[in-house]
Amino acid sequence: MIKDENSIKALHKQIELYQLLFDNINAGSTITDPDGYITHFNKPYGRFLNLDPDAQIGKHCTEVIENSRMHIVARTGKAEINKSHRINGHDMVVQRIPIKKDGKVLAVYGQVMFQNIEEVKQLATKLSMLESKVQLFEKELFDLRSTKYTFNCIIGKSSEIKDLKDEAQKAALNDSTVLVTGESGTGKELFSQAIHNASPRRSHPFVRINCAAIPKDLLESELFGYVEGAFTGAKVKGKPGKFELANNGTIFLDEIGDLPLEMQPKLLRVLEEKEFERIGDTKIIRSDFRVICATNQNLEDLMEKQKFRKDLFYRLNVIPIYIPPLRKRQKDILPLARHLLKKMTLAANRSDMDIEKTAVKELQNYDWPGNARELSNVLERAMYSSDNNTIYKGDLPFHLNYNAQAQGKNKKPTLKDAQSQAQIKAIYQALARTNYNKAKASKLLGIHRTLLYKKMKEYNIGLKPE
Incomplete structure (x- = not known):
């Protein structure tokens, strides 16, 4: 109970x-x-x-x-x-x-x-605003982390490029400062991104700053950030600097040779202490970052001219990586050209293209003062001037043909040379566009076929290579 x-x-x-x-x-x-x-x-x-x-x-x-x-x-x-x-x-x-x-x-x-159904509308509006903010933050985060190059992107068969990749891969495994030097267009940022992406910091930001592209009076605020009201035009709530954004990641200081002399001691302090203050603030900000620098200038010459501090140079030049120009890596020209051409045809939604043997020879004999950037420009022009799936010598710019021949003869250009080169270019282009049909090529050139044969013999232009 x-x-x-x-x-x-x-x-x-x-x-x-x-x-x-x-x-x-x-x-x-x-x-x-x-x-x-x-x-x-x-x-x-x-x-x-x-x-x-x-x-x-x-x-x-x-x-x-x-x-x-x-x-x-x-x-x-x-x-x-x-x-x-x-x-x-x-x-x-x-x-x-x-x-x-x-x-x-x-x-x-x-x-x-x-x-009240209005509550739903208000909630939907708030959610939409939040979603927009999330998308904005995701974009900023993506921009910070959007490194696309790895060591697999570095194309070449020369011993120089192989040794260089080995050296850079070793650099990726430690946290010391790297100084990448080389002429414009040699791929300094490519190597810098590859080092970051092979390092323990690869899942964290890779923050770029071009020291030559930012006005002198804005460079400090870009590097270190600022607080609200720090100067006229400052954003409400302030803005974090590149060193702050690079926390746990890598900061890439491009064109470091153009860093103003008055900014160099401030940079040196940050590199040594890993701490700084935003402009207009006294609060110390600490950031854990790895530094990779790049320049196409000779920093030792700049030091001699007192345009670059020696103490900063020694702080940056811990792991030096020098990228030789393309003219000193002749074995890399053809594989790099084919790689670039494949990317271009894919982007242009065109069929794969090949490079004819005499055109290859012209590419390899040219000295490429603009390095890979100039090679890319030449190939893109040739791709659009070609009427088929092969780039011939006649599709290449005039200065390439002349430069190669002038180098071989070791002489300066004359008016006669220029006329000859113009005729060679016109003949090659006509032959390429008519698939080496000499009757059609002579008609395209507006000359008799006999004269075309004579000119081809004079300029040693043979039949279409296999």
Whole structure:
């Protein structure tokens, strides 16, 4: 008997707990039986409808709730989620959920999700704004981490490039400062990104700054950042500097030889202490970064001219990596040219192109003062001037043909040479466009076929190579 009384007391406590939980649901809620009669009606719903919750028990839902569909959901057994419901002239958002056991509806639970549909619109607006902010932050984060080059992107077969890749891969494994030097267009940023992407810092930002491209009076704020009101035109809430953004990652100081002399001691302090202050602030910011620098200038010459500090040079020149110019890596020219051409044809949605043997010879004999950047320019021009899937000597720019021949003869250009080169170029282009059909080529050139043969013999222009 006592056991039964204890069980009843425990059951009552459980029911009280459920009722307490039901009443403490912040949203207006009700439960009906399968016939639509109210069995539970919580206090928030009573306050919303200005009704006594207890007095609604036992009433049919349609007597209490305007436009109620609880009884319909009980009959269909299908839930209605996030539906519009109008009560007392107010549009609300509600849900009605059938409670089932063994496929049979035992009750229906109804809840007011939003008391005013305007709340939904406001929430949607807020979510849209948040989504825009997230997209902006994701873009900024992507820009910081958007390194696309690895050691696999460094193309070449020469012993120089192989040794250089080995040296750079070793540099990637430690955290010392790297100074990459070489002529313009040799691939200094390519090597710098490859080192970062092979380092333990690869999952963190790679932050670029071009020391030559930023005005002198803005360079300090770009490097170290600033606080609100630091100077006229400063952004509200300030802006972090490149060293701050590079925390745990790599900062790439391109064109370091162009860094103004007055900025050099400030950079030296940051490199040694790994701490700095934003402009207009006294708060110390600490950042853990790795430094990679690049320049096409001779820093030792700049030191002699007192345009570059010796102490900064020694701090930067821990791991020196010198990239030889393309003219000193002749074995790299053809594989690099084919690699670049493949990328170009893919981007232009064209078929793969080949380079004819005499054109290859011209590419290899040229001295490439602009290095890979100039090679890319020449190939792109040749690709668009070619009428087929092969680049011939005649598709190459005039200065390439002349430079190669002048180098071989070791002489300066004359007017006669220029005329000859113009004729050679015109003949090669005509032959290439007519698939080496000499009758069509002579017609295209506006000369007799006999004269074309004579000129081809004079300039040692042979038949189409296999």
